[in-house]
Every structure is written in structure tokens, then in C-alpha cells.
Amino acid sequence: MTIRVAVLGAAGRMGTTTAQAVRAAQGLELVAELDAGDDVTALAGVADVAVDFTVPTVTEGNVHALLDSGVHAVVGTTGWDDAALARVRTHLAQTPDLGVLVAPNFALSAVLAMRFAAIAAPLFASVEVVEMHHPRKVDAPSGTAVHTARGVAQARAAAGAPPMPDATELDPDGARGADVDGVHVHALRLEGLVAHEQVFLSNPGELLTIRTDSFDRSSFMPGVLLAIREIGTRPGLAVGLDAYLDL
């Protein structure tokens, strides 16, 4: 059966790439390309799945409108916090057949980097995350870096790992970066880059570096297409593409 797909944020960098990928994919039909100012509820009865690559300020509202319209939501837009996810979970209780996937990164290399970092985190004294992106990105730190740091913090807490050593007392300009659940995250914005992340894990005398690079937005498309194909069989809320990969 053909899956009818709508793209939100269709005029943007990811929306354009996603629309092209959907057009070229077997078993998918691109039925709508919406951007700022368009009415999401017009998708009721028109689309089975909508892919949201918009902006952090509007993505949650889009998801609620999609659920009200009977449309599954594959969300790549960043900016989601626990409270927003909880509101979506509550909404989904009224629409039990629908699925929402919020995935901070659809690239397989990034999904695996996040998983590897969580596995390694309890075994090292220090862990810090550095993300590097193109300078047109509006949010910092990246959604991927936040998700990575949370995964690291959860794994360390579950293993009873001690606090990381850090003697910093004086940092008036925030040189130590953002503190995400106790993990320091640093954001670089550099012309010519797309999306890159390094996780540094160290012990006395050793350093492990886990690195993921998206050189091109095509890197996100296999994950996006997988999510579109799977979401109809996975009702409820999932956070992170790894939930669909059975990792």
C-alpha cells in the first residue's frame, strides 16, 4: 500500500532534501509540501505521515495539529524538552492508533555514536561533547548533542559513576560550555560544515574519541525513509531513531 507523505518546512534545507527523497522512494507518494503560513490541519484525510523539519518554536504545535488531523508525525526538528514530550504523550492517549517519532538525528553514524557514547560513559572519568555545525543553524547546543549528553548522564547515573573531576571556579564568559545534566557541551559554528559531533571520554593516560560527520544532508535520508515506513506500525511516542532500529 502506498504511504501518503507530507513535508512540513518543505522550503528549508532538510525539507527540500526530504521531499526529493520521498519523490524518489518506492511505495511513498509526496502529497503535500507545507511551509510557514500553511495550515497543517488541511492534511486530514490527505496524508498518512507528515515529516516535520521546521523550527523549534513551531514544531510542537505542528505535532498536536497533526494528531488532531489523524496523521502520524516523524519529527526531525530540534528544541524538544521533557515537558513538550510529556504533552505529546498525553495527547497520544486520546489517539492511540497514531505514532510520533522525535529523532534528534536520522544519520546512522550519529545514532550509533550516541549509543557508543552511552555504553562507554560509565567507564571513563571525564566525558565532554563538542558539536560543530553550519552557521545558519538557529539553536545551540544541537539537539543531537543534548541527546548525547543526556544519554551519557543517564548511563553514568545508572552505573553509579562518580562526578567528573573539574576544578573550574571562575568562568565568567561560559568558556566551559553548556551544562546538560552535568555533561559539558560545546558548540562551534563554522562555514563549510554541515553537522558533526565529537564525544571525548578520558581516563588517566587515555582518551577515547567518538566522532560522527554528516558531510551532506543525504546522510539523514535513509533514517527518514525508514521512519516513514515504520511509524504506522509503532503507535505512541518514540524518542530517537534507535527505538526503530532495535539496537
Ligand SMILES: NC(=O)C1=CN([C@@H]2O[C@H](COP(=O)(O)OP(=O)(O)OC[C@H]3O[C@@H](n4cnc5c(N)ncnc54)[C@H](OP(=O)(O)O)[C@@H]3O)[C@@H](O)[C@H]2O)C=CC1
Ligand atoms: N533530525 C535530524 O536528523 C536533523 C534535524 N535537523 C533539524 O531540522 C530543523 C530544520 O533544519 P533546516 O532544514 O536546516 O532549517 P531551515 O531553516 O532550512 O528550514 C526550516 C523551514 O521551516 C519553515 N517554517 C517555519 N515555520 C514554519 C511553520 N509554522 N510551518 C511550516 N514550516 C515552517 C521555514 O520557513 P521560513 O524560513 O520562512 O521561516 C523554513 O523553510 C532544525 O531544527 C534542525 O536542527 C536538521 C538536520 C537533520
Ligand SMILES: O=C(O)C1=N[C@H](C(=O)O)C[C@H](O)C1
Ligand atoms: O541544524 C542542523 O543542521 C542539524 N540539526 C540537528 C541537531 O540539532 O542535532 C541534527 C544535525 O546535527 C543537523
